[in-house]
Amino acid sequence: MTEYIALLRGVNVGGITVKSAELKALFEEMGFASVRTVLASGNVAFEQGSSGDDGDAGASAGLKRRIERSLGERFGYEAWIVLLTRAELARVVEAFPFDAEREGWHPYVLFGSDAAHLAELASASVDLDEADDLVREGDGVLYWHNRRERGVDSAFSKLTAKARYKPSTTNRNLRTLAKLLA
Template identity: 75%
Template structure:
């Protein structure tokens, strides 16, 4: 049995509404077990006992999301074990007052590299970005939030199909039993 976490990109924003109960029902209809949604931003923890490769599981979920909710779905599919390693490697003080702890996930290594390179020009008083193993760790000053230089860069259309970010607190909730 493999424990997975699916991080959906772009749901419950921009007119794409997916209710947690509907999302849970969809994953259960695909034969997954122990399905649990976390928050209303497209986070699903589940188990899969099949021998299907992760890439096929990911493609099957994306196709089902698109069919059911009428949008071009893209997800990050990660094992619970891998997510725990990513969270455990967070290089900043996640409890630092006045800062948001984020992890930016991506499916295109070139896009992650471009974002990491651009991060070298950021004001470290607002955004600090460090490359991790297939992710970017991002500390964002709360007072700047989505108006920060890195937030605006990461939101560019070129990155929308290949990246999604999550607050570290959400990732901890996904890892909780």
């Protein structure tokens, strides 16, 4: 069995409502085991039986498409997810380069499906005020530490919210990711 984590983009905001119980039921109907949702923001941990492919990239890509198609059909939206194995997510969390417990700061990980968009965001981050936003590149992600007092008004938050990045990125608090691994 391979343990996976699915991070849904854009649910329970902007008119797309996906209740955790319904999300869990869909994943169970798709034949996944040990399904659990974390918070109401589209986070699902589950297990998938394997025929020796244990997290194989090709198998993961097919699984990702299958989940997105099922989500779209059930909830009526163009679904996009980040799909990681539990081991991949653990590496992302372990590599967080900032003090995740720093008082007054939010620890985030920005995931993306478009490497060029992540590179653009990383390049733009060199001009940020480090009193508000700290950004570092990771393996296929951007690590972001955001001063709580600035929050969504920070320069990097406004940049990531631009229409060009919204379809290809999703952001999670490090604490949420840790709950998915627990």
